[in-house]
Each structure stands twice: as C-alpha cells, then as structure tokens.
Amino acid sequence: MLGTVLAASTAVLAAPVTGLLGHRALRRSRNARLMRIGTPDGIDEQGYVRIGGIEQWISVRGEDRHNPVLLELHGGPGAPTSVFGPRTRAWERHFTIVRWDMRGADRTLARSGADGQGGPTFDQVLADAVEVTRHLRVRLGVDRVLLVGSSYGSVLGLRLARSHPELYSAYVGTDQNIHDAGRDTSTHRALLERLRAAGKRRDLAAVEAMGPDRHRWTARQRAAYAKLSATSDPMTLHTMRTVVIGSLWLSPLHSLRGIGSYFKGMSHSETITDGTGHFDDWADGTDFDVPFFVFQGAQDVLTPPERARRFFDDVRAPVKGxxxxxxxxxxxxxxxxxxxxxxxxxxxxxxxxxxTARPQAG
Structure with a gap:
C-alpha cells in the first residue's frame, strides 16, 4: 500500500529538483552525519546477503550489539523504510534495527534486475523473510528477533508470527492490515463518500465500477484504489508529502537516480498482492504463541484502527497490547x-x- 501511495506523489519532487538542489545536498549531508554510529559496541553493516537464491540488501544498525534485534518488514509492497533512518535514529539507541529491501524492492531489484526477482510473489517474499530471520539469528548471535510489520509488511508479519513463534520474541503491527476475505466493505464505502463529497466524479465512477469485492481486482486496480484512498484523505496526503516524500528526498542513501530506482521497485512489486484477496486473518487463526501488539494511527483511513482493534480483541497471546x-x-x-x-x-x-525504559531527550 505504501508503494502505490508514494507513486501518486512523484510530482511533489518536481519543484525541488529545479530549485533546491543545494538545500537538498546540505540536508542530506546533515542527515549522513546524524546517521553515524560511533559507540564502542555499535554496529553498522549494510550489504547484500544471498536470500532465496538472489542477492538481497540488508542493513543492520544500532548503538549497542547487546540490545534486542528488531526486524522491520516494510510496506508498499516495494517501499523500504530505510528512507526514514534520520527520523528513527533514536530507535537505534535501544534496538539493533534491521531493514531489508525485499525481493523486487530498491537495492535488491537494482542488484539482479527485474528478470532476477522471480515475480515477485507473496509466498516467495514470505519464505525470504523466514530465511532473513534465520540469517540474523546466526549473524547476530540471538535466539529470537522482535518482528515489526509496517503497512503491507504487517500482512507478512501476522503469518510469520503465527507460524514461527520459535523465531520471534514478539510481534508488533503498525498500519496493521487485517484481511477478512472481503466481508467488511466499510473502507470502500468511506472512500466513495470522500470522493463524492470532493466532487471527484471520474474517480468515483472508477471505484464504483471496481466494486467492493477485492477478489476481482487486478494488481493495478489495487494500486489505483490505494492511491485514491490516500490522496482523498487530508491527513494521509499531508503525511505523504511532508514525512514520506520529504524523507525520500533528503535520504542520504538515495541519489536522484536512486529515487527513480525506488519508484521502479514499487511498480515492480505490485504483483506481490496478486492472489491475496482471499486472505482471512480470522480463519487463519487468532492464537499467537508470542507477545502480540498493535500500535495504530487513530485517524488511519487505509488500515482503519477499528478493524485492527476487532482482530486484536480476538487474539489470544501470552501478552498483548x-x-x-x-x-x-x-x-x-x-x-x-x-x-x-x-x-x-x-x-x-x-x-x-x-x-521498562523511556526514550532519552534529544
């Protein structure tokens, strides 16, 4: 979902490209300095690891190797969260943060090209995630990893936490996607209402023609739906422009060409959603053998907190919050x-x- 939302906002980059390259260079340099890790027990490793038969990009960063290892599953599909590194720099004081460019995304796509990604498919990426986790256990010498699923990454995260409790110390979902095989059509109705109120008759007609049954949608229709869901909501649109696009524009990891590659990864990764319309998280099971947490935006229209809360209330786990x-x-x-x-x-x-701890000031 994150990927299709970003793809709707490429025009936001047009103005800075023509007039603010100097400002961009200054801010990127500042962010690069912010990202330096100089603590005695710190770790900053970035590079390719052979996962699922191809070279995939993995970043491991933290100020203390003894901190819990946190594996973040990015959304999109195809939108790695490495661009948020400067915004989340404080996380690395308390956790060793692992960020992985999934099959079909960003640097992993750039390494072996579109023909070397094998689709990608949901099942492939899910298998890759298990292999990444096992790699981290060996490389970092830990028994279990804290799993954080963000946006579309939370679809993977639920299945990993449910099926592999031996690998994970806990599961945290944010922008938590909950699939129910299409029973709940409230988000579809809410989008129609926003488009109708805004007088977007062409978009309204397109969404009405798609209908609420996601089983019938193509990957391109799912992408178009996510774009309209995001751009029709003022808070999502504002966050997309100021936080998401702003972070990508000022990322010390992404040149101008790299930004283009980032968007290519999102387009290429649309196929991951094929065949997932039938997913039903309730039918798959609400019993989890790991601590289970959901931290959701109160005004999220893409992955509504009400649906996430209903699923959470049915979850049975050793600890939950x-x-x-x-x-x-x-x-x-x-x-x-x-x-x-x-x-x-x-x-x-x-x-x-x-x-129990609290983040340090600054």
Missing amino acids: FALIEDAGHFAAFRHPDRFLELLLTMVRPAIGGP
Missing part, C-alpha cells in the same frame, strides 16, 4: 517516531525480557 497514536493516520510510526519508540520501550521491551 493495543495503542492508538493520536494525530496520525497511516505512517503513524514515522509521523511520530518518538511516540512509537515510547510504546516499544514501555509495552514491548518488558514483554521480551528487557527493562
């Missing part, structure tokens, strides 16, 4: 990274064997 992040819709963890970190430290860290 739910929290709303106010003044946030989709991308809540990156709009308010300080609040998300506080939830990790006060709710999740004690459940995985660490002390």
